[in-house]
Amino acid sequence: MPLGKKFFSQPTIDLAKALLGKRLIFGDLSGIIVETEAYLYKDDPGCHASRGMTPRNKPMFGPAGNTYVYLIYGMYHCINIVSGKEGEGEAVLIRALEPVLGIPLMQKRRKTQKKEHLCSGPGKLTQAFGITLKHNNLSLLEGKMRIENTRIKPEIITATRIGLSEGKDLPLRFYIKDNKFVSKIQV
DNA sequence: CCAACGATGGTCT
DNA sequence: GACCATCGTTGGC
Numbered sequence A: 001m002p003l004g005k006k007f008f009s010q011p012t013i014d015l016a017k018a019l020l021g022k023r024l025i026f027g028d029l030s031g032i033i034v035e036t037e038a039y040l041y042k043d044d045p046g047c048h049a050s051r052g053m054t055p056r057n058k059p060m061f062g063p064a065g066n067t068y069v070y071l072i073y074g075m076y077h078c079i080n081i082v083s084g085k086e087g088e089g090e091a092v093l094i095r096a097l098e099p100v101l102g103i104p105l106m107q108k109r110r111k112t113q114k115k116e117h118l119c120s121g122p123g124k125l126t127q128a129f130g131i132t133l134k135h136n137n138l139s140l141l142e143g144k145m146r147i148e149n150t151r152i153k154p155e156i157i158t159a160t161r162i163g164l165s166e167g168k169d170l171p172l173r174f175y176i177k178d179n180k181f182v183s184k185i186q187v
Numbered sequence B: 001c002c003a004a005c006g007a008t009g010g011t012c013t
Numbered sequence C: 001g002a003c004c005a006t007c008g009t010t011g012g013c
Helices: A012-018 A103-110 A122-129
Strands: A023-026 A029-039 A067-072 A076-083 A090-101 A145-148 A156-159 A173-176
Touching: A012 A029, A012 A076, A012 A090, A023 A090, A029 A122, A067 A122, A076 A122, A090 A103, A090 A122, A090 A173, A103 A122
Parallel strands: none
Antiparallel strands: A023 A029, A023 A145, A029 A090, A029 A173, A067 A076, A076 A090, A156 A173
16 A cells, blocks of 8 residues: 555645655566655755745645656756645755665666665665656656655654755755665764 | 766756 | 756775
């Protein structure tokens, strides 16, 4: 059973933490979410939605539980889960997964055999899963991409977000302690 | 191991 | 025309 509206409607920081240890499923591929970042509408200059709605960030202002996928540096994609109240513009970036199902296909797409290198970064996991702009603004409440519960109760580390020029000091990055599939260890 | 750097194209001003 | 919520390669220890 995929997680539903109630799960995605919790406050964005709570959702970013709650997503750790959950399973992302996309067709025949799956992985455990081990690293996330929260992007807030208020007092967060690092958030794409911080300067209002544009064609690109429009999905962020839609209902919680939709995807927001964008192209970064002309060659990679990042996937977010829209959160917060509709019209606010908040989301959770999925930064890393522990690969579970469909590993051979991920290895082929990523051109590496090493499990630790398949999904240990936002651009890597979209490449491994074949997620592109075609998967922007899709609902995770139904369809072939969804989030499922697990029995995992992770120990969560809070840190600052990665790769930003603004809002870099906010403690909005979360990852599972001692997990080797996290993109980068840092304070 | 680590830091520096360039690829590459959509988006916004 | 500048800016990126990145990554793989390169060259140094």
